[in-house]
Amino acid sequence: MERAEILSLLASIKEKIDVAKDMKELIEVKNSELGKKSKFMSEALESLNQLIRTAPVEEKKALGAFINEVKNDVLSHYENKERVLREEQEKASLLAEQIDISLPGENFYKGHKNPLYLIRDEIISFFTDLGYDVYSGPEIENDHYNFELLNTPKDHPARDMQDSFYIDERTLLRTHTSPVQARTMLKHPNTPVKMIAPGKTFRRDDDDLTHSHQFMQIECLVVDEGINLAHLKSTLEKFMHKIFGPKRTIKFVPSYFPFTEPSFEVNVSCAHCHGKGCNMCKGTGFIEVLGAGMVHPNVLRMCGYDEHRFSGFAFGVGVERLAMLRYGIDDIRRFYQNDVRFLKQFQEEYRK
Ligand code: DAH
Numbered sequence: 001m002e003r004a005e006i007l008s009l010l011a012s013i014k015e016k017i018d019v020a021k022d023m024k025e026l027i028e029v030k031n032s033e034l035g036k037k038s039k040f041m042s043e044a045l046e047s048l049n050q051l052i053r054t055a056p057v058e059e060k061k062a063l064g065a066f067i068n069e070v071k072n073d074v075l076s077h078y079e080n081k082e083r084v085l086r087e088e089q090e091k092a093s094l095l096a097e098q099i100d101i102s103l104p105g106e107n108f109y110k111g112h113k114n115p116l117y118l119i120r121d122e123i124i125s126f127f128t129d130l131g132y133d134v135y136s137g138p139e140i141e142n143d144h145y146n147f148e149l150l151n152t153p154k155d156h157p158a159r160d161m162q163d164s165f166y167i168d169e170r171t172l173l174r175t176h177t178s179p180v181q182a183r184t185m186l187k188h189p190n191t192p193v194k195m196i197a198p199g200k201t202f203r204r205d206d207d208d209l210t211h212s213h214q215f216m217q218i219e220c221l222v223v224d225e226g227i228n229l230a231h232l233k234s235t236l237e238k239f240m241h242k243i244f245g246p247k248r249t250i251k252f253v254p255s256y257f258p259f260t261e262p263s264f265e266v267n268v269s270c271a272h273c274h275g276k277g278c279n280m281c282k283g284t285g286f287i288e289v290l291g292a293g294m295v296h297p298n299v300l301r302m303c304g305y306d307e308h309r310f311s312g313f314a315f316g317v318g319v320e321r322l323a324m325l326r327y328g329i330d331d332i333r334r335f336y337q338n339d340v341r342f343l344k345q346f347q348e349e350y351r352k
Contacts, residue, residue, distance in 0.1 A: 001047040006070065009044055013074055017081050026085060030078065040074070112350035114343060116216060116335045119243070119323045120198055123218055126242050132220075133195045137180035139202075143170045145179035149186075150259040151298045158258045163204040165213075173202035176316055177219035178259060181295075182303050184221065189304030192224040193312070198319070212332050216319040223295060223305065223312030229262075232292060232313035240268050240289070243322055249275065251286055260293020260314060271325070287325060290317035 001009075013033045020026040033040055045067070052063045113121070124134060137145075152158050162175035180197035197219040205211040222231065233252070240250050248271070252264040267286035269275040275285040292315030297307035320332050327346075329335075334342050 001044050003066075006044045006048070009040060010070055010074060013040060014077050017074075017077055020081065020085070023082070023085050023089065026078075026081060034074065034078070045071070112343075112347050114335060115323050115327060115329070115346045115349070116319055118346060118349055119326065120216065120218065120319050123239075123243070123317075123319070123322075124196065124198060126239065127196045127220070131194060135180050135184050135195050135197045136199055137174070137177070137183050137197060139174055139200055140167065141172060141174035141179050143172060145182050146172060146174050146176075149182035149299065149302050150178055151296050151302070152258040156258060158256070165202050165204060175203050176201050177217040178314070178316055180219050181221045181259075181314060182299070185223065185300075185303035185305060190306055190310070194222050194224075196220050207333070209331050210321070210324070212320070212336070214336075215332070217316050218319060219314070219316050221295070221312060221314045223300070223310050225309055225311070227294075227311045227313055229294060229313070232294070232315070235313070236266055236290075236292065236315065240266075243326060244268060244271060247274065252292075253288075255291065255293075257291055257293055259296050259299050261296045263291070263293035266290045266292050266315070268325075289321060289325065290315050292316075 013029075016029045016033060017026065020029050032038060035041065048063065048067050048070070052060055052067065055063055128134060146164075147153070147156070147159060164175050165173040167173070177197045177199050180195075180199070184193055184195055184197070199217065200214060201217045202214050205213060207213060220235075222235070233250075237250055240248055247269075249269045251267045251269075253267055255263045255265040257263040265288050267284075267288050270278060270281035270285055270287055272278050272280040273285060277283040277285045281287050292313065295312035295314050300307040300310055300312065320335055323329060323335070324332065327349075
C-alpha cells in the first residue's frame, strides 16, 4: 500500500469515528476498522512493517516514525471520541435521574388508637394507679362461669336480660365480663381482691344506634373484710370524674342483678344540661352509665369465700357507652367501621 493510500484510509477511519453517535456505534467502528482482520491492520500496517524490514538503514528511522504516527493518530482519535461519548452518556443519565428537591415530600399518616381503646386504656391506668390488678378471661365461656356462679341458675328469668349466642348447651360467647369475677375469686379463695377485667362481650341484641352484638366491658371487683357501699360510691365518683370531669354528680338508682345485693344503676349528671333536663338526657338530667352493687353472698360462697367474713362491691361498665357520652358519638357502629375520617378526629386526644 502506498503512503497516500494509507493516509486516505486513515482519514476515512477517523471520519467514521467522528460520526459514531454512541458507544455501541463506536465499538462497531473499532471492530470493523481497527480489528485484526481490518484493512488498516492487515494491509496498511502490514505493508509498512514489511517495508521497514527491507528498507535501507537510513530510511528505517523515518519509516518507524511514520508507523508510530499513523497508529497514535488513529488511537488518540478513537480515545478522544470515546471520552466525549462517555461524558455525554453520563450527563444524559444524570439528567434522567434528576430529582426535583423543591417538590413537597411524601407525608406519612401516623396511625393512632381507636377512641374505644383510648378510653379503655385510660380506665385501665386509672385503676392500676389505685393498685388494682388487671385480669382477663375467655371470650368463649362456660355457662357455669357466665351464669351459675353468678347466682343465675338455669331457668332463672334474669338470663332473659342477656340473650346469648350459644355454641352448645353449656358453651356460649360470654354475655358480660362478670365471669372473670368468678374465675379470679376461685383462683385465690378467701383472699382480698382488687381487680378489673376489660374485654369483649357478646349479646344477641338488636343492632341499633346504641347496641351492637359485640361490645366491650370493663368489670370491677373489690372483695375484702369490711367493704361497704361507701367504698363503691366513692370509687365510682372518682372514676366518673376522671372520665367526665369533676363537675359531674352521680346517683344510684335501685336495680336488679342476680349477682349483687343491693344492685344499682349508676347515673351521671348530664354533661349538656348539668342535671336540669334536656334532649340528651330525655329530660331526666341524668344518664345511665353502668350497673353496680354489693357482691351477693351466694356468689362469694360459690366462689370459695367465707361470706360472713368477706364482703365486696362490683360493677360492669360498657366502654362504647362511655366513649359515646364523652365524645358525643352518635352511632356505636362507628367504632368498628374503620372509617379514617372518623378515627382521625381522635388524633389530638391520642397525643395528649
Ligand atoms: N354484668 C352486668 C351486665 O352486663 C353489669 C354489672 C352489673 C356488672 C352489676 C357487675 C355488677 O359487676 O355488680 O349487664
